[in-house]
Amino acid sequence: METLSLYVDRDSPVHRVDPISKLLYILAATAIPIILPSLLTAAVVLAISVALLLLGRTFRRVIPLISVIVFVLLTILIIQGLFRAGNVTPLFQLGSLIFYREGLLYAVRISLRVINIMLAFAILILTTKPSDLFETLVRKGLSPRIGYVLSSVLQIIPQMQNTVGTITDAQRSRGMETEGSLAVRLRAFIPLIGPVVMSSLTQTRERSIALEVRGFSAKGKKSFLNEEIQEPYHRFIRWGLLLSIILALVWRVAA
Amino acid sequence: MNSSIVVEDLHFAYNKGEEVLKGISLVFDRRSTAIIGQNGAGKTTFAKLLKGLLKPDSGSISIKGIDTKNTTAAGLSRHIGLIFQNPNDQIFKSNVLDEVMFGPLNIMKEEKRARDLALGALEKVGLVNELEQNPYDLTLSQRKLIAIASVLAMDTEIVIFDEPTIAQDHRGKEMIKGIIRELVGMGKLVLTIMHDMDFVAETFERTIVFSQGQVALDGSTREVFTQEELLKKAGLERPHVTRLGAKLGCSHTFLTAEEFVSFAKKSDHRGG
Ligand SMILES: Nc1ncnc2c1ncn2[C@@H]1O[C@H](COP(=O)(O)OP(=O)(O)OP(=O)(O)O)[C@@H](O)[C@H]1O
Ligand SMILES: [Mg+2]
Numbered sequence: 001m002e003t004l005s006l007y008v009d010r011d012s013p014v015h016r017v018d019p020i021s022k023l024l025y026i027l028a029a030t031a032i033p034i035i036l037p038s039l040l041t042a043a044v045v046l047a048i049s050v051a052l053l054l055l056g057r058t059f060r061r062v063i064p065l066i067s068v069i070v071f072v073l074l075t076i077l078i079i080q081g082l083f084r085a086g087n088v089t090p091l092f093q094l095g096s097l098i099f100y101r102e103g104l105l106y107a108v109r110i111s112l113r114v115i116n117i118m119l120a121f122a123i124l125i126l127t128t129k130p131s132d133l134f135e136t137l138v139r140k141g142l143s144p145r146i147g148y149v150l151s152s153v154l155q156i157i158p159q160m161q162n163t164v165g166t167i168t169d170a171q172r173s174r175g176m177e178t179e180g181s182l183a184v185r186l187r188a189f190i191p192l193i194g195p196v197v198m199s200s201l202t203q204t205r206e207r208s209i210a211l212e213v214r215g216f217s218a219k220g221k222k223s224f225l226n227e228e229i230q231e232p233y234h235r236f237i238r239w240g241l242l243l244s245i246i247l248a249l250v251w252r253v254a255a
Numbered sequence: 256m257n258s259s260i261v262v263e264d265l266h267f268a269y270n271k272g273e274e275v276l277k278g279i280s281l282v283f284d285r286r287s288t289a290i291i292g293q294n295g296a297g298k299t300t301f302a303k304l305l306k307g308l309l310k311p312d313s314g315s316i317s318i319k320g321i322d323t324k325n326t327t328a329a330g331l332s333r334h335i336g337l338i339f340q341n342p343n344d345q346i347f348k349s350n351v352l353d354e355v356m357f358g359p360l361n362i363m364k365e366e367k368r369a370r371d372l373a374l375g376a377l378e379k380v381g382l383v384n385e386l387e388q389n390p391y392d393l394t395l396s397q398r399k400l401i402a403i404a405s406v407l408a409m410d411t412e413i414v415i416f417d418e419p420t421i422a423q424d425h426r427g428k429e430m431i432k433g434i435i436r437e438l439v440g441m442g443k444l445v446l447t448i449m450h451d452m453d454f455v456a457e458t459f460e461r462t463i464v465f466s467q468g469q470v471a472l473d474g475s476t477r478e479v480f481t482q483e484e485l486l487k488k489a490g491l492e493r494p495h496v497t498r499l500g501a502k503l504g505c506s507h508t509f510l511t512a513e514e515f516v517s518f519a520k521k522s523d524h525r526g527g
Contacts, residue, residue: 170344170345170347172328173306173308174405175329179328195348198349
């Protein structure tokens, strides 16, 4: 079924890693640069994330994301570089604007953190099928209902788009203008609302019947469609990630 | 030139690189015409292109002299009506009368006349007693009839049926056959996409065979159903009575049971 997802279907070592490890990676990539707030840590994490994205052959998909973030962060950089409260050491001058070292460093640190978190999420989202992610979470004890709601949210938008397309075709087939100027399209939009909502309700009812027929709310332990893939190295990755967080903490306390 | 539908070297793909229609050229005249072909041959896609819902990637379609590229589907809708293969894709109002009035109201903007046309069309399909019903409370076969009525009500010169006999029993099929004949009798151009070969043989003068996005055969229905080999290649079987005749070794291609019976009676006379 069509879902709203950014998942890129490839066969790569990163794709084969289990979702829990990727979730742990998000935790590590967020926590470690906070625990050890040097620029070096942030840069290392950044390098690892980029390497993983390249390894997963999905790097090109994050470029648009990165460019948006960079744009936002540039504004932070300028504002902090110019006006941050603790600014004392001038670094360089552009016309009459003086950029300060403290503000710029602060902005770089913040920016790296944001980029790191985004990239870690991007690794999860781009290389994990949403259904696999939800299935894993349900396996780990998330209620199947919530798992189902999460996965249907991803399906609802493409499904609505389909419904809108179908109804629009039915309407223009019978003489209602839906193409052309904005005014025409706006006028065509209002009569769409009723049918789209109606049809979504009907679909929901049919779906809930289909689910019940297959025992969705039956009590008892459920089995899963896919075998859980438990590679020995998955455990290795998870422990490695946890360990690196702990090490960072120890380092912080000891230093 | 107003010769209703002219299609020239039509190509179309939903996804780049996967052409669904690969160069179709056809002229449609007033002969009642059936389009047959395997699932996925591109029949529905072709109908949507004629209707202006899809636009050609290359080549051209002209409907009564209007190039479909230069107009909107809504603009074409007063000339050409399409009954969708799946009535659930066509029906969007919550009562039968509103559904059937939707088309005529759009093209003539006159409530009284639209209502009369809608009632007339519903009469034809035998649903005048269900005006206030929600189409989704009716059966699939009734919904298909609503879909038919809502296009008939627009009184277009060209009518395309995509699988009109879906879910219909014998009576329903006969009724639809009657409607098609009546439309043809009124001088309208009727195109019908069909899988029911017996129905095709009994009802249409001309038959066009689609196979993998191309026209494999085009001719009078009898000529087409004579081409056993080519039909087989297109994945189609001939009508029952045609096969029966062939199995009995007759050289004539029968299209209807009546033809066969009168032939059998004649040879009986000769024999006995
Ligand atoms: N909206 C769409 N997007 C992508 N591909 C499509 C779409 N609609 C149809 N197709 C594909 O185009 C091809 C032709 O489909 P089409 O519906 O025109 O066939 P058809 O001859 O009407 O078949 P049937 O006898 O089953 O109704 C099929 O391979 C189908 O999968
Ligand atoms: Mg079809």
